[in-house]
Each structure stands twice: as structure tokens, then as C-alpha cells.
Amino acid sequence: MTAAPLRIGNFSGFYGDRADALREMLTGGELDVLTGDYLAELTMLILGRDRLKDPSAGYARTFLRQLEDTLGLAHERGVRIVTNAGGLNPAGLADAVSALADRLGIPVRVAHVEGDDLGSRYPGSLTAHAYLGGFGIAACLREGADVVVTGRVTDAALVTGPAVAHFGWARTDHDRLAGAVVAGHVLECGTQATGGNYAFFRDGDVRRPGFPLAELHSDGSSVITKHPGTGGFVDVGTVTAQLLYETGGARYAGPDVTARLDTVRLTPDGPDRVRIDGVRGEAPPPDLKVGRTRLGGFRNEVTFVLTGLDVAEKAALVQAQMTEAFAKSKPQDVTWDLVRTDRADAGTEETASALLRLVVRDPEQAVVGRALTGAAIELALASYPGFHVLAPPGKPSPYGVFEAAYVPQGEVAHTAVLPDGRRLPVAPVDETRALDAVAEPPLPEPPPAGRPVRRAPLGLVAGARSGDKGGDANVGVWVRTDEAWRWLAHTLTVDLFQQLLPESADLPVTRHALPHLRALNFVVEGILGAGVASQHRFDPQAKALGEWLRSRHLDIPEDLL
Known part of the structure; x- marks a missing residue:
């Protein structure tokens, strides 16, 4: 296996992110691969409506505009670009990138990944796409592609694909793949890993956070950092916040591997550097998730x-x-x-x-x-x-x-379409493991009773980040010291959570403890109705649910304040 670290950066966390980020990342420091994530659940609906008006549409046109003055720079620097901007039409975007390269006179090899579109299986859907893994991306890169365009892959696949191609990992390298999934999850939302949308934003200058990058190693460990001189900051807190974003329990399932979030260890590695190691992986579940959208009215x-x-x-x-x-x-x-x-x-x-x-x-x-x-x-x-x-x-x-469905991995025609037009089928995994719940991990000893307390906002002690998955929301809550963790783990129960957030009182709420991160993750089922596109509540993506929780008052030991 190749020993040299792989430096993977991110230049987009959503469709509409900072337009000049691609140039900033190319000129800011050394990189091997740049990834751009454009596809949220709502984005698929938007692209679906675009395609109704124009069958040749269905991809993120802003990506092409970003390439206009950066494709040559990426070619000169030997930086490969991997993006899911293909949306509903990866072949169309790949053709458009090739045409742009020809017009600019830049010898760029473009490949794409397809097979995720399952619309024919789900009549009445506007879009129906399986979440593919990273091995199709890896096949494109191994065959010499400079730009790889995908449709609906998991966000982390944009990192696992280049890692598989670079290090030569096998399907059964579960721990290594899980490490890459965790790094990919940190990178996927761009500046959310460098101080953006961060509970303790006053810890640094976040007026214009730089985009993150990961130094990924052959054993699956990584260091999360950013280019020197860029804004924002990277510390254990910013990485913890992003790790908790839009997750559920300890098992973080994907098409390539199930990463165990309860094994993740974060340690400072110098200014604006956080090391991720210890990640363990398991065989992925036998089914792929399918994201379906339809017009509700x-x-x-x-x-x-x-x-x-x-x-x-x-x-x-x-x-x-x-x-x-x-x-x-x-x-x-x-x-x-x-x-x-x-x-x-x-x-x-x-x-x-x-x-x-x-x-x-x-x-x-x-x-x-x-x-x-x-x-x-x-x-x-x-x-x-x-x-x-x-x-x-x-x-x-x-x-x-938005609705989720599931299909067996072997029923999806995952295909790498290479720069020369050849089509390589991507075999499904041989080993799978059905998901089951993880037992509650051992918690620290309860804090001593009788300490003086003061009525104060939870956010004086704890950070939080929340987000959406279909109609459900998650609220990750973490603290920064072992003593605060002893208090949080035994205080913030499901009952108290529902008292502090009355909108969740009549809904199923599940608590997951992640002691290595000093974190609790709460999943609130059904609080977002039929998902973000239905605009069910005032905050339709639950982006600020965690900040509401932090603003609620409860009795907090004075020595933690």
C-alpha cells in the first residue's frame, strides 16, 4: 500500500456555497484531491424540478462556472477533482466539463459514475436515487481520470473513493475505510469544520472561515486542518461538532462500511490541526438507502x-x-x-x-x-x-x-464510465452486516451530590449542533472537560431533553452516548414532518434546534460555570 499521505480538501458543502472557494483551495497550499459536495435532500428536489423544465438539466451548473478559471490551475498543480455536482445527470455534466476543457485547450480526462438513478422502480417519484459508495470513484481515478463527476453518492464517498484509489484498500479493510468515512464526514460540509455555524464561534475569527482539508494516512487515520493564513479555526470542538452533525447512533452506516462513531478519538496536533484515529469499522448493511422525492402538493x-x-x-x-x-x-x-x-x-x-x-x-x-x-x-x-x-x-x-427506501446492494448497477468511454461495473460488497443497536456504553461515575448550583443556560457549558435526516432531526450535545462530561452524561436525559424542548415532548426521542467525544446525540423522530421541502416548521432543517436547547435554563453546578 502507498505510504505517502493523501491531502484531500473540500471546496463546497452545498449547492450555493462560496463561489471562489475552488480557486482559494487550489492556490492556498498543497493538495492531491479536491472534493465538492452539492447534494442535500432539498437539492435533489430542486434539480428534479429543473429537469422537468429541461431534460438536459439536472446538475449543478455553478460547478461549471467555478471551473471556468480554475480547471487549468488544477491541471497545472496535478490536483484531481471529485464532485457529486452531477446530481440527476452526471453524464451530462461530464460532457459539459469535457467540452469546457476542449474549449480552454486543457487536456483533462473526465469520468463519471452512474447507476444511482432508480426512478423506474418508484413510479410517482420526482427523483429516486440510491446512495452509492466510493469504489466507482476509485475505479475512475485508477484509470487516470482528472475530474470525476458523480450523481447521488454518500457525502463521505467523495473521500473514501480517492483513498481507496491511492492506498489500494480492499473491500474488507473496514477499519481503514471507516477512518476515511469519518474524515469525509468532517470535510463534507465545508466550513462547518473550521468554525462556521459553531456554538463557540467567539473562540476565533469566523468572519470568512477557510475550507478544510484532511491529511489521510494508509491506516485510515487523518489530521483535519486548513490552509495556512485562511480564516476560521480548527480544534477538537469544531471537529466534534461536525462529527455529530446529521448522525444517529454509534453505528454510522454507509454503502462501503459502517463506521463506529463510538471509537473515534480526537487529539490536538498543533495549531489548527486535529488528529482522528482509533476508528473501527464493520461490514456495511446489505441494503442501500434510496432517497425519494415527490411533489406533495x-x-x-x-x-x-x-x-x-x-x-x-x-x-x-x-x-x-x-x-x-x-x-x-x-x-x-x-x-x-x-x-x-x-x-x-x-x-x-x-x-x-x-x-x-x-x-x-x-x-x-x-x-x-x-x-x-x-x-x-x-x-x-x-x-x-x-x-x-x-x-x-x-x-x-x-x-x-422526502422519503427513504432501501434496495439490496446487488440490485444497483453501480458503474464507472471512464474517460475513454469504457464502462466498468462496480461489484457490490461480498460481506455485509445487518445494523443493530449498540448497547449503552459505560458512563463515568456520577458527579458528587450537594454541589452549589446556579440557574443558567445550558450553552454556557455545552456546545450543540443539529440537523435533519428526512422527517427526523438530531441534536448533538458535547462538552469540553471530563468533569463537565460527568455532569452532562447523568443530567441530560431524554426526559429532561423533552422538557427543555417541548416540541419534542410527544415524539419518540432516542439518546446515544459517545463518551470518547464527551457527547450525547439525540434523535427526534418526525419533528420535521415530511422533510425539509415540506416546510413543516419554522426551522425546517432543524439547523437551530441545538441553539434553542443551549438557550434553555437549568440548574448547573457553579464550578462548571
Whole structure:
């Protein structure tokens, strides 16, 4: 196996990320591979709607614009680019990259990976794509590709693929593959690993965080860092936060390997350097996850502004009036949220006002269109005192639904399409292991009783990061000292979590302990309804659920404060 470390950087964490990041990463320091992640659950729906309008679309066009003035630079520096920007049409994007290279006179070999599109299996879906692993990417790189375009692969596959090609790992090198998956999970969201969206953002200058990179070694260990002189910072906390993002239990399953998050060890390795080692892996599950999107119907909304006194009574009045107005149209789903942004004796009108948000959904566009618009506007002179809205209801917009399905690995035609046009089938794994729950790990001794406590926000002691997986959300909570971990592990139970976040009180909540990370991960089932595209709640991707938790007050030992 090749002993030289592989330096893999990231230049995109989502469709719409910083446009000049590709150039920044190419000019900022030494790299072997650059990865770009463009595909979130919502992105697949967006690309699906693009493809309805134009069958030749379906990929992230911004990637082509980024390549315009960087493809030559990448070629000169010998940096290979691996990206899932192909979305629903990796062959189309690969052709477009080849055409761009020809126009610029740059001898670039372009390959792509396909086989993830399972739309024919799921009638009625807008998109249906299996999450492929990294071995198709590895095949393209071994055959000399300079740019590899994929469709729906796991985010971490953008790192495991180059690692497999570079180090020659086999399918059964589970620990090594798991190490690469963990490094890939840290890199996949770009600057979230370097201080972006970070609970303790005041620890460094995060006005313009640099993008992360991993120095990956042949044993699967890695060092997470960034180019010298770039903004943001990398420490154990920033890496921990990203490790907890959009995860569940101790077993982090993927198509190539199941990584055991409860074995991950993080240690400082110098300024802006964190070493990841100790990662153990297991054979992957026998089935591949399939992400399906479909149009769920149409939605519309209006926000009423309630100013001054009698806010609750004003809200009740307009709700009753709108309910009567809906008696004929009968929208399938009607949701009201009263947001008490008002203050008593306020010095400005805005701070004297509360917001009452009405959202309606229905399979029929007309039901949430003119019916809502007319009903809301007709109340302008006939409702509560001070009646006005933030904006008139607009045209109904379609909303999407995300659903997960599973297919056996052997039923997906994972294929590497090489620069010369040859098609190499990628064999499925031989060894699989069904997922099962991990037993609760040993926790530290409970802290001594009787210590003085103070009522204070949880966030003075703990960091958090939250995110979405379909209709579920996870909230990872971690602390930075062993003594704080003793307290957190025995204090933040599921019951207390549900008390602090009442929206989760009637939903299934599972707690997973990760002692090596001094972390707890809570999975809240169903809090996001049918997923981000359905806009089920105020924060549809649960991005700030963790920050809400950190703001809640509880009794905290004074010596931890």
C-alpha cells in the first residue's frame, strides 16, 4: 500500500456555497484531491424540478462556472477533482466539463459514475436515487481520470473513493475505510469544520472561515486542518461538532462500511490541526438507502402582525374569521403559529408587535391560492385593530416530500464510465452486516451530590449542533472537560431533553452516548414532518434546534460555570 499521505480538501458543502472557494483551495497550499459536495435532500428536489423544465438539466451548473478559471490551475498543480455536482445527470455534466476543457485547450480526462438513478422502480417519484459508495470513484481515478463527476453518492464517498484509489484498500479493510468515512464526514460540509455555524464561534475569527482539508494516512487515520493564513479555526470542538452533525447512533452506516462513531478519538496536533484515529469499522448493511422525492402538493402562507395590547385575543379573532372563510375551500392542512416577538411598553412599533403565521397546504393549487388570498385580504377593514400583514399572500408554491427506501446492494448497477468511454461495473460488497443497536456504553461515575448550583443556560457549558435526516432531526450535545462530561452524561436525559424542548415532548426521542467525544446525540423522530421541502416548521432543517436547547435554563453546578 502507498505510504505517502493523501491531502484531500473540500471546496463546497452545498449547492450555493462560496463561489471562489475552488480557486482559494487550489492556490492556498498543497493538495492531491479536491472534493465538492452539492447534494442535500432539498437539492435533489430542486434539480428534479429543473429537469422537468429541461431534460438536459439536472446538475449543478455553478460547478461549471467555478471551473471556468480554475480547471487549468488544477491541471497545472496535478490536483484531481471529485464532485457529486452531477446530481440527476452526471453524464451530462461530464460532457459539459469535457467540452469546457476542449474549449480552454486543457487536456483533462473526465469520468463519471452512474447507476444511482432508480426512478423506474418508484413510479410517482420526482427523483429516486440510491446512495452509492466510493469504489466507482476509485475505479475512475485508477484509470487516470482528472475530474470525476458523480450523481447521488454518500457525502463521505467523495473521500473514501480517492483513498481507496491511492492506498489500494480492499473491500474488507473496514477499519481503514471507516477512518476515511469519518474524515469525509468532517470535510463534507465545508466550513462547518473550521468554525462556521459553531456554538463557540467567539473562540476565533469566523468572519470568512477557510475550507478544510484532511491529511489521510494508509491506516485510515487523518489530521483535519486548513490552509495556512485562511480564516476560521480548527480544534477538537469544531471537529466534534461536525462529527455529530446529521448522525444517529454509534453505528454510522454507509454503502462501503459502517463506521463506529463510538471509537473515534480526537487529539490536538498543533495549531489548527486535529488528529482522528482509533476508528473501527464493520461490514456495511446489505441494503442501500434510496432517497425519494415527490411533489406533495401546494402551500401558501400569510403572516398577520398583531400590535400592542390583547395579542392573544386578536389572534383568536383572526383565526376564527379565517376558519369560517375556509369552510368552503377546506384546505387539507392548516397550521397557525403565534410568535410572541412583542414586548410590554415597547419603544418601537416593531418591538410592540407579535407575528401570527398561517400556513395552508393542499393537493390542489386553487385551494391555497385565491381562496387564501381573498379570505386574508377581505379582512383588511373587518378584523382586529391595527390589522396588517407582513406581505400579501403570494402565488401557491409546490412543496416536496422526502422519503427513504432501501434496495439490496446487488440490485444497483453501480458503474464507472471512464474517460475513454469504457464502462466498468462496480461489484457490490461480498460481506455485509445487518445494523443493530449498540448497547449503552459505560458512563463515568456520577458527579458528587450537594454541589452549589446556579440557574443558567445550558450553552454556557455545552456546545450543540443539529440537523435533519428526512422527517427526523438530531441534536448533538458535547462538552469540553471530563468533569463537565460527568455532569452532562447523568443530567441530560431524554426526559429532561423533552422538557427543555417541548416540541419534542410527544415524539419518540432516542439518546446515544459517545463518551470518547464527551457527547450525547439525540434523535427526534418526525419533528420535521415530511422533510425539509415540506416546510413543516419554522426551522425546517432543524439547523437551530441545538441553539434553542443551549438557550434553555437549568440548574448547573457553579464550578462548571
